[in-house]
Amino acid sequence: MARVRAALFLDFDNVFSALIRQDPDVAIQFAEEPGAWLSRLTTSLTVDGPRRWLILRCYMNPGGWVPHPDPSSGQQRLYYSRFRPSFVNAGFEVIDCPRLTHTKNAADIRMVLDAVDALADQVTYDEFVIASGDSDMTPLLVRLRRADRRTTIVSPADAALAFTSVADRLIVSQELLELVQGEPVESEEDQVVVPSGEPAAEASYDQFRDLVTWRFTAAPGPLNLASLAHDLRRQLGNGVDESNWFGFGGFVRALESLRLPYVKFSNHFVWDDSRHGPPEAPGTTGPAPEPVMRLSAPLGLPRLPREMWPPVYRALADYAASHHFNLTEATRWARDKLAEEGVDVSRSAIAFVTRGTAFGGAPLYRQPAPDADEIAAAFADNVLNRADAAAIALTDDECAQVRAWLGAVDPKA
Structure with missing residues (x-):
């Protein structure tokens, strides 16, 4: 396979300072072992194929620093x-x-100038990888797109929608930390449906079909999709995730491929329509209030029902109280715990909450660990702070509606 000629421009200060607020251990591993994650990035999270790095540039403030995350270091x-x-x-x-001023260095300007200069090189760079969450880079991405070059953003912080929407691929903090740790990268963008509809691994698919058929036939009522997926992962092993559910791109699509008789689906359940009535809707909270809907797209806020936010906070609090913090482990552990409770929440949504909690002032690695109420308050604070930064005007009453929907107590109440 032909290699994609790629250029990587890394704003170290921006990326490292965002990572260390979310997972200090892995952030330091990112900075101490760049060769390891760079090698993995060569073949992971690609746009058109494996990369050949022709430009590797790291822009760093030599006098920059962050508070040391280890108090015992002295x-x-x-x-x-x-x-x-x-x-x-x-x-x-x-x-x-x-640093040129009290708060600003010239990394972003240098990166932009170097990337534009690279467009004029005799060598044609197929892909530009911009490692920065700074929305000031948006005009650069527009310029690269106009030149018909592929672009990938590596942004461990919650970057502005105007910035990320211009890129061909976005690599978020969870994916970056998985690369650093050498774990399989779970990216929804990598899920591909096999056009023929044929399973990618016959033996495992046959076991999957037999287990699901038995559960579906014996079920006295509708089956919760999250619980069913959790049980199947436990019985079939990691192969279901490694194959993206046998090449079908998702759990529900794999279920649909079985063509079970009289099968019906909702957002949270699957059932036999000849034997079971439709399940009751999970909760009675109704649609999200208008201020929440206004924030969803610009901030990437997960579209979870109101009653599903508190279980996420409780799961993360339970993890923080019982584990040495690791972001990728935390999101996986919380997802599986919620699935056991019949709550279907994706890892990406849990990672969004974990990231927001860290930037909101209650990181899960803090000692003592934050409880569920602290996590909820910090996450809501971060959501509203990001809304303010994005110039989304909210009244005090609308802010209170957002906090209530997210399951956080209004500090003014």
Whole structure:
């Protein structure tokens, strides 16, 4: 397979400072072992095929720092310069970008100028990978698209919709941390439906068909999809996720491929329409209020019913109280725990909450660990802060509606 000629421009300060607020251990691994995740990124989360890195540039403020995440280290600051040799040894050209003002360095301007210069090179770069969550990069992506170049954004923070919508692919913090740790990257964008409808792995698919048929035939009532998927993962092993449910691109699509007699689906249940009535709707909260709907698209807010937010907070609180924090493990553990309770929430939605909680001031790695109410309040604070930053005007009453929908107590109440 032909390699895609790729250029990577990394705003180290932006990416590292966002990562360390979410998962300090893996953020440091990202900075100390760039060669490892770069090698994995060569063949993972691609647009047109495996990459051949022709440009590798890391833009770093040599005097930059973050508060040291380990109180036992005896150091108050963790300086970025500590990681400079790691990137040099991994083949990056490190561009020093000292701070020009109290809060701003020139990394974004240097990245833009270098990327535009690369467009004029004799070599044609097929893909530009921009590792930054700074929405100031939006005009650059527009320029690259006009030149018909593929673009990938690596953004561990919640970047603006105007920024991410221009790119061909977005790599979020959960995917980046999975790359750093060498775990299989679970990306919804990678799910592909097999055009022929044939299963990718016959033996496992046959077991899947037999188990589902038995459960469906014996069920006294509608089956909860989240619980059923959790049980099947436990019985069939990791192959179901590695094959994206046998090549069908999702659990429900795999179920539909079985063509079970009289089968009916809803958002949360599957049932035999000849034996069971439709399940009752899970909850009576009705549609989301208008202020919540106004925030959903610009902020990427998961469209969960009101009653599903508190279980997410409780699951994350339970994880934080009983585990040494790891973001990828936390989202997987919480998803499986919720599935056991019959609550169907995707890992991406849980990761969104976890990320928002960290930026809202109650990271799950904090000691003592935050409880469910603290997680809810921090997440709602982050949502409303992001709305304000995006110039989405909300009245006090509308802010209270958003907090109520998200299951957080209004601090003014």
